[in-house]
Amino acid sequence: MNELTESLSKFLDEEDKKILTTLSKEPIVLQVLKKIFDEPEKAEKYLILLKDNYFAIFFTTKLAERISRYLEGEDEEKCLNIFLMGINLLTEIKDRRSIQSVFSLLKEAIESRINLNKFETAAKLVKSFKEFGYGSYVKKLLFHAIEVSEAKDFARAIRILELLPPNEEVLTVKSYILLEWGKSLSISNPEAGIRKIEEALKIKETASAKIAMAEIYESIGEYAKAYEIYSKLKNQAGVERKLLRLLIEWGEETKDLRRLEEAKILAGNDLVLIEEIERRIKKIKG
Numbered sequence: 155m156n157e158l159t160e161s162l163s164k165f166l167d168e169e170d171k172k173i174l175t176t177l178s179k180e181p182i183v184l185q186v187l188k189k190i191f192d193e194p195e196k197a198e199k200y201l202i203l204l205k206d207n208y209f210a211i212f213f214t215t216k217l218a219e220r221i222s223r224y225l226e227g228e229d230e231e232k233c234l235n236i237f238l239m240g241i242n243l244l245t246e247i248k249d250r251r252s253i254q255s256v257f258s259l260l261k262e263a264i265e266s267r268i269n270l271n272k273f274e275t276a277a278k279l280v281k282s283f284k285e286f287g288y289g290s291y292v293k294k295l296l297f298h299a300i301e302v303s304e305a306k307d308f309a310r311a312i313r314i315l316e317l318l319p320p321n322e323e324v325l326t327v328k329s330y331i332l333l334e335w336g337k338s339l340s341i342s343n344p345e346a347g348i349r350k351i352e353e354a355l356k357i358k359e360t361a362s363a364k365i366a367m368a369e370i371y372e373s374i375g376e377y378a379k380a381y382e383i384y385s386k387l388k389n390q391a392g393v394e395r396k397l398l399r400l401l402i403e404w405g406e407e408t409k410d411l412r413r414l415e416e417a418k419i420l421a422g423n424d425l426v427l428i429e430e431i432e433r434r435i436k437k438i439k440g
Contacts, residue, residue: 194233211243211247223267277318281317329360365387377403417431
């Protein structure tokens with residue numbers, strides 16, 4: 155089994171190598187390790203053979219996590235499953251040493267995934283083991299999800315958020331990212347943009363999302379829908395000006411004098427703007 159111990163050693167620190175040296179004196183342990191990592195789909199039944207050996211379970215669990223860092227896709231998933239099985243076995247031991255081991259192994263696994271930009275896997279671990287109090291990692295992953303969204307990978311950002319425990323902060327960030335996604339989509343596909351913003355509003359109703367939706371409606375000539383939204387938000391900063399612009403555009407395009415007269419009232423004391431609106435009214439009247 156020297157070949158096996160040599161191949162495993164590159165994933166271990168000095169302390170772990172000492173544990174491996176001790177475990178290698180028990181041939182059955184090395185045989186089980188070989189089976190587990192050669193045929194990970196059979197790991198569950200072989201791990202049972204290590205159940206009474208704390209160091210063997212601890213070592214196998216730690217090793218599975220270390221190896222999985224260098225894998226992708228299905229191979230990574232299989233190795234992580236070994237890690238999770240080992241965590242469950244350690245949890246069942248229920249002594250102080252085992253609980254501390256579970257905490258440190260999970261902490262290392264989450265931090266390593268964050269450092270490797272494997273945010274989805276980190277989020278899965280945080281959600282699966284939230285009872286261990288990994289709240290600080292939720293904030294870290296929220297930060298990275300926002301960074302991902304700023305790189306315009308909105309789908310991945312939402313995927314990360316959906317894997318986290320759905321608390322108020324997660325849902326709020328999700329609504330803002332959906333809003334940004336909707337605004338980005340609306341440039342080439344206004345209908346798709348509106349659908350994303352509707353998703354954002356279902357999570358959290360914000361004035362910014364409603365205004366963005368009104369602007370998209372306005373851009374595609376759905377003036378009545380835009381008008382309804384702006385009218386309800388007139389007290390929000392800048393919205394009255396948007397409504398005024400909409401009324402001028404709407405009135406001129408449809409030759410609806412009522413819209414232009416309403417715009418004239420909203421213009422207040424802006425004499426230049428009033429003059430411009432009156433010019434358009436005269437033009438329609440002929």
